Amino acid sequence: MTRANAPTNHPQAGFTLIELLVAMTLLGLVLGAAAGGVQLAGRAHERGTAMLAETAAFAVTEDLLRRQIGRGFPLAVGLAREATYVFTGETAQLATPVFGDPAREGAGLHLAVFRVEDSPSGARLVYREHRLLTRPGIQALEPPLRAATLLDGPYRLALGYHDGARWLDRWSAKQDLPHLVRLSLRGLDGKTLWPDIVIRPHSDGDRGCLSAAPLLCRDAPIPP
Template sequence: MDADRHDAGFTLVELLVALTLLALLGTLMLGGFQFGARSWERVAEVSDHRDRVALTQSFLRRRLGDLSAPAGLYRDADTAALPLQGEAHAMRFVSEWQAGPAVSGLYLFRLWHDAEGAEVRLGWQQVSGSATATGGEAAQGERVLLEGVSGLDIGYYGARPDASQRGWSDRWESREGALSLVTLEVAFTDPQRLWPPFAVAPGM
């Protein structure tokens, strides 16, 4: 009689055990999917960050490698011919830029760390070229280059007229001597985000 009942189907205990195992398996699978999704999101985030850093470094390397300043660029006569003025956490410089199709010329750039917004920002204003008459973003604008930034440190290496040897400084005005190297160090609020070493020899 017991054999007949067993052959007829599962007992209640066996059904409960089977359902429990299925629920456990489903939980494990869901957890695995969620972990995979989070991992993929993290990979995509890291990839996007690396792309943005690479683009930022490429842009700055080109602009700083081709500095130029026309006479009378600044209102202050003492700084009229400076292609680059630098501080520890900001700098401004003049360089050629192709801002868009048939839009090019000399631009005055300003790079700085916005501590309140945790951003590195870039502003630009065209001082000569094809877009000055038409205006618009090609002639003047501002953009966030990097987000989640806790610090921006800029170093300047070169020879000053009052120094017998070359050396590092956290400020620079190019009339003071020959600027040989500019370095930028960026620190992010997320320690897993990295800024590769950046150094460029300015072309003047």
């Protein structure tokens, strides 16, 4: 007598098609979230790096402006009341005589020039330093001893000059020097990107001695 086959109660091994689809969907969601997190972290890193680079560029620009304008030499030509300072102050350009670094190119007068130029991204600030001849006339020699782009980006850059009462876009008082010099840094939307850089120029020099001496003199007082 044969026994009938008894039904088995053991579950089937493996996964059903629905379980596989659910697992693959969950895996896709996890991988997508992970990839999005990596991209987000990468973009945050890029933004942080760009911000650090921009901050460093602003700091270098401020340091160079303070050093060059702060130690600018008040060079003047002409005699007595007709003496005028060698200084250019425009919205887009500032030029002032400075002493050269004796350790690099020897003592002597140089012309430090800061110029705002248009760029594809907005504006850039360029620095150039020329050797300056004082005889027979004032002449900045080409090519420049140094040239560098200090800032270049989506900026609005403007130089300004204070006469003791108000800020001016252009300095026209050739027989005097500005009390203060300012560089404003704004975004294309007009928002402040960096606090205004304000510097007091050096201004204790003799006027009117170059016409009567080979170079600078301090024994030619201006008549009243």
